Amino acid sequence: MTNSLGDIQNSNAIIIFGANPAVNHPVGFQHFLKAKERNNAKIIVIDPRFTKTAAKADLYAQIRPGTDIPFMYGMLNIIFENGWHDKNFINDRVYGMEDIMAEAKNWPIERVADVTGVKADLIVQITKLYASAKPGTLVWAMGLTQHTIGTSNTRMAPILQLALGNMGVAGGGTNILRGHDNVQGATDFGCLSDSLPGYYGLAEGSWKYFASSWGVDFDWLQGRFKDPSWMGKNGFTLARWWAGVLAGNEGEDAIHNAGTNLKALFVMGNGITSTAQTKKVKEALDKLDLAVFCDPFVNEGAIITDKQNDVYILPAATQFETAGSVTATNRSGQWRYEVIKPMYESKPDQEIMFELAKRLGFYEQLIAGMGKGKDFVWPEDATNEISRVIKTIGLTGWTADRLKKHTDNWHMFDEISLAGYGEMTGEYYGLPWPCWTTKHSGSPNLYDISKPVKFGGMGFRQNFGLEHEGVSLLTPKGSAPVGGVQDGGYPEITKENIEAVLKITLTEDEKAKMGANWKVDKSNLIVEKCLEAGIAPYGNAKARAKVWTWADPIPKHREPLHSPRTDLVKDYPSFADKKDHWRVDTRYVSEQTKQDWAKDFPINLVTGRLVNMNGAGVENRASKYLAKLTPEMFCDINPDLAGRYGIRDGAMMWIHSPQGTKIKVKAHYSYSVTPDRVFIPIHFAGVMEGVDLSHKYPDGTLPYATGESANTITNYGYDIVTQIPETKGGLCQISRA
Ligand SMILES: Nc1nc2c(c(=O)[nH]1)N[C@H]1C(S)=C(S)[C@@H](COP(=O)(O)OP(=O)(O)OC[C@H]3O[C@@H](n4cnc5c(=O)[nH]c(N)nc54)[C@H](O)[C@@H]3O)O[C@H]1N2
Numbered sequence: 001m002t003n004s005l006g007d008i009q010n011s012n013a014i015i016i017f018g019a020n021p022a023v024n025h026p027v028g029f030q031h032f033l034k035a036k037e038r039n040n041a042k043i044i045v046i047d048p049r050f051t052k053t054a055a056k057a058d059l060y061a062q063i064r065p066g067t068d069i070p071f072m073y074g075m076l077n078i079i080f081e082n083g084w085h086d087k088n089f090i091n092d093r094v095y096g097m098e099d100i101m102a103e104a105k106n107w108p109i110e111r112v113a114d115v116t117g118v119k120a121d122l123i124v125q126i127t128k129l130y131a132s133a134k135p136g137t138l139v140w141a142m143g144l145t146q147h148t149i150g151t152s153n154t155r156m157a158p159i160l161q162l163a164l165g166n167m168g169v170a171g172g173g174t175n176i177l178r179g180h181d182n183v184q185g186a187t188d189f190g191c192l193s194d195s196l197p198g199y200y201g202l203a204e205g206s207w208k209y210f211a212s213s214w215g216v217d218f219d220w221l222q223g224r225f226k227d228p229s230w231m232g233k234n235g236f237t238l239a240r241w242w243a244g245v246l247a248g249n250e251g252e253d254a255i256h257n258a259g260t261n262l263k264a265l266f267v268m269g270n271g272i273t274s275t276a277q278t279k280k281v282k283e284a285l286d287k288l289d290l291a292v293f294c295d296p297f298v299n300e301g302a303i304i305t306d307k308q309n310d311v312y313i314l315p316a317a318t319q320f321e322t323a324g325s326v327t328a329t330n331r332s333g334q335w336r337y338e339v340i341k342p343m344y345e346s347k348p349d350q351e352i353m354f355e356l357a358k359r360l361g362f363y364e365q366l367i368a369g370m371g372k373g374k375d376f377v378w379p380e381d382a383t384n385e386i387s388r389v390i391k392t393i394g395l396t397g398w399t400a401d402r403l404k405k406h407t408d409n410w411h412m413f414d415e416i417s418l419a420g421y422g423e424m425t426g427e428y429y430g431l432p433w434p435c436w437t438t439k440h441s442g443s444p445n446l447y448d449i450s451k452p453v454k455f456g457g458m459g460f461r462q463n464f465g466l467e468h469e470g471v472s473l474l475t476p477k478g479s480a481p482v483g484g485v486q487d488g489g490y491p492e493i494t495k496e497n498i499e500a501v502l503k504i505t506l507t508e509d510e511k512a513k514m515g516a517n518w519k520v521d522k523s524n525l526i527v528e529k530c531l532e533a534g535i536a537p538y539g540n541a542k543a544r545a546k547v548w549t550w551a552d553p554i555p556k557h558r559e560p561l562h563s564p565r566t567d568l569v570k571d572y573p574s575f576a577d578k579k580d581h582w583r584v585d586t587r588y589v590s591e592q593t594k595q596d597w598a599k600d601f602p603i604n605l606v607t608g609r610l611v612n613m614n615g616a617g618v619e620n621r622a623s624k625y626l627a628k629l630t631p632e633m634f635c636d637i638n639p640d641l642a643g644r645y646g647i648r649d650g651a652m653m654w655i656h657s658p659q660g661t662k663i664k665v666k667a668h669y670s671y672s673v674t675p676d677r678v679f680i681p682i683h684f685a686g687v688m689e690g691v692d693l694s695h696k697y698p699d700g701t702l703p704y705a706t707g708e709s710a711n712t713i714t715n716y717g718y719d720i721v722t723q724i725p726e727t728k729g730g731l732c733q734i735s736r737a
Pocket residue numbers: 017018019020021023024025046047048049051063064065066067068140141142143144177178179180606607608609610611612613614615728729
C-alpha cells in the first residue's frame with residue numbers, strides 16, 4: 001500500500017479492481033464507507049461477480065476474468081484523447097509514458113467492450129467519473145494478481161494512477177489490500193526464495209553484508225549450498241514445490257535443482273490445500289520421504305496424503321500465545337503482546353525453529369545476530385536485529401521500544417492522517433516504512449514530495465540506472481521532496497557521491513565509519529546526513545512505466561492460458577514457454593494452444609473468499625458457529641446456466657477441469673454471476689473428487705465442515721514473473737451429479 005486505509009477517507013473516488021474488501025477486509029472497508037459518507041466519494045468496482053463490495057458501488061462493471069489490462073488501456077485511451085491526463089506530473093515524474101500512450105491507441109472502446117464484456121457506455125462513464133474526481137485511489141487485491149499476467153496487471157494499475165497524477169498525494173496512491181495477518185511483514189522479512197530479508201538480492205555482496213551483520217562466517221554460509229553458484233539462484237515457490245518432488249530433470253515441466261528431487265517438506269503456517277492443483281500436491285506428498293506440518297490445527301495436507309510413515313503433525317501455538325512485531329498492510333509496524341501462555345504441549349513457531357536449528361547443528365549461527373549470545377531476549381532482540389540490518393526499506397527506526405510505545409498509545413493518533421497527538425506528536429502511527437532513523441516520523445504516503453524527507457517525504461526511487469536509451473531517469477528541476485538541498489533528481493547516495501549531492505564535507509572520522517552505500521552502511525551515517533540535507537537516501541528519479549528487461553516492457557494483454565475466447569487467443573497469445581522459472585520449466589503458449597479448451601470447457605471458473613472463513617479454512621471449519629454459516633462446499637451458479645444442464649438449486653453438481661480432475665459440490669443459484677461463469681469458495685478440504693476423507697482425521701479433530709477443495713480443479717497456469725497460480729482465470733465444464 002502506498003498510502004493507508006485511513007487515508008482512503010481523503011479520496012474523492014475509489015476504484016477497486018479485483019478486490020472484495022466488504023468481505024475480505026471488512027474492518028478496513030469502513031474507511032471506504034466513511035469516504036462515501038463524508039466526501040461523497042464515488043466507489044467504482046470492477047469484478048466478474050456482483051460482490052458485497054459491488055453492492056456499495058456507484059458504478060459497477062462485471063468484467064470478464066483476466067481482461068483488466070484492456071479495461072485500463074480503454075480508460076487510458078479515453079483519458080489521453082480528452083487530455084484528462086496530468087501532463088506536468090507525467091513530464092516531471094514518469095519515464096516511458098509515450099509507449100503507454102501508443103499502446104492505448106490500440107484499445108478503442110468497441111474493442112475494449114468486446115474483450116472485457118463491459119458495455120462501452122459504462123467504460124466511458126467510469127473513466128469520466130474517475131478522471132474528474134481527484135484525488136482518486138486505486139485499490140486491488142487477488143483479482144489482479146492471480147493470473148499468468150498478474151505482474152502486468154499490477155503494473156498497469158500504477159500506470160493509470162501515474163497518468164492521472166494520483167501518486168504521492170493524500171487520498172491517492174495504489175492501495176493494495178494485503179492478505180494474511182502480517183503478510184506484509186513476512187514479505188518484508190524475506191519469506192521469498194529470490195531475496196534476502198528486506199528485498200536484498202541474492203548477489204554475493206548482499207550475502208556478505210548479511211553474514212557480517214548476523215555475525216556468521218560468509219564461507220560457512222556459502223558452504224551450506226551444493227556449490228557457490230546455488231547461492232545466487234531463486235528457489236522453488238510455494239505454488240510449484242510439488243513439481244520439485246514429481247518432475248524429472250527432462251521432459252514436461254522439468255526441474256533444475258542440482259540434479260535432485262525434493263525429498264522433505266516442512267510446513268509452517270500454510271494450509272497446503274490452498275495450493276493450486278491439489279491432486280498434484282497430494283501425489284507429491286505421497287512421494288516425499290518426510291512431511292512435517294506445524295500448525296495449531298490438523299493441517300489438511302496430512303489428511304489428503306496416503307503416505308503412511310514419516311508424516312508429523314507438530315502442535316504450533318497461535319498468534320495469541322506469542323509476541324513480537326508485525327506489519328500492517330500500510331507498512332505500519334505494531335507490537336503484538338502475548339495474550340496467554342501456549343496451551344498444552346504446543347510451542348510458538350520460533351521455539352520450534354530454535355529446537356530444529358539445535359538438532360540440525362546451526363543454532364549458534366541462527367541466534368548470533370541477536371547479539372547477546374544465549375542471553376538474547378525474545379522477541380525484542382529479534383526486532384532490534386531487523387531494525388539494525390534492514391536498510392533498503394528503511395526499518396532502522398523500528399526498534400522494539402518504539403513499536404511498543406506506538407501500540408500502547410494507538411489512541412493518540414489520527415485515524416486518517418496517522419499523525420500523533422500529545423507526546424506522540426511528530427510521528428505517524430506504526431512508523432510506516434521507510435522509517436529512516438530512530439528519530440524519524442515514518443512515511444504515511446509513499447512518493448509524496450510535498451513533505452520534507454524528515455517527515456516522510458520522498459520521490460520515486462532511483463533503482464534502475466541514471467538513464468535509459470540516452471534519456472535521463474532523474475526528475476527535472478522543481479521536482480524533489482521539499483526542503484532539500486537539491487530541487488531536482490539525484491542518484492541514490494553512496495559514500496562516493498554523498499559530498500557532492502548533499503553539498504557537505506565529511507570528516508575523516510565520518511568517512512572511516514561509513515559503509516559503501518546507504519543500503520550497507522552499518523553506521524547509518526549516510527542516512528542521517530541525507531535527512532539533515534533533506535535528501536531521500538534512495539535518490540529521486542522518475543517512476544518507470546516501461547520495464548525494459550521484462551518479457552513485456554509495457555503491460556500487454558494476453559489471454560489466460562485457458563480462455564473462453566479462442567477467437568482472441570491468436571491476437572493476444574500467452575508468453576513463450578519459460579525454462580527454469582523458479583527451478584521449473586513452465587508452459588505458457590504451448591498449454592494455451594494444446595487444444596480448443598473453450599470447446600470442452602466453456603465456463604469461466606472464478607475462485608475467491610467468504611467472510612466467515614479464511615484461506616484453506618481449517619481454522620474456521622473447526623469452529624462450530626463459523627462452520628454453521630457455510631456448512632457445505634458450494635458453487636454460485638446463475639439459474640440460466642444451471643437450467644441448461646438440468647441442475648436444480650441445492651442439488652449436487654460436478655465441476656470438471658481441463659486437467660481431468662473434478663469436484664462434487666452443491667449448486668447455489670445466484671445472480672451474482674453471469675451465465676458464462678461460476679464462482680467457488682477456496683476454504684474447503686477433506687473431500688477429494690467425491691471421496692470423503694473424514695475417516696483420516698485423528699480422533700476428535702474432524703472439522704464441523706469439510707468439502708471439496710476448489711484447488712482440485714483450478715487450472716494449470718503461473719505468472720510469468722512471480723509464478724503465482726492463475727486461480728482467478730480458468731475454465732471448467734459442469735454436469736449433474
Ligand atoms: N474473510 C476473509 N478475509 C480474508 C481472507 C479470507 O480467506 N477470508 N484472506 C486474506 C487473504 S490471504 C487475501 S490475499 C485477501 C484477498 O482479498 P481479495 O482479493 O478481496 O479476495 P478474493 O475473494 O480472492 O478475490 C477478490 C475478487 O477478485 C475477483 N476477480 C476474480 N478474477 C478477476 C479478474 O480477472 N479481474 C477482476 N477485476 N476481478 C477478479 C473475484 O470475483 C473476487 O470478488 O483477503 C484476506 N482477507
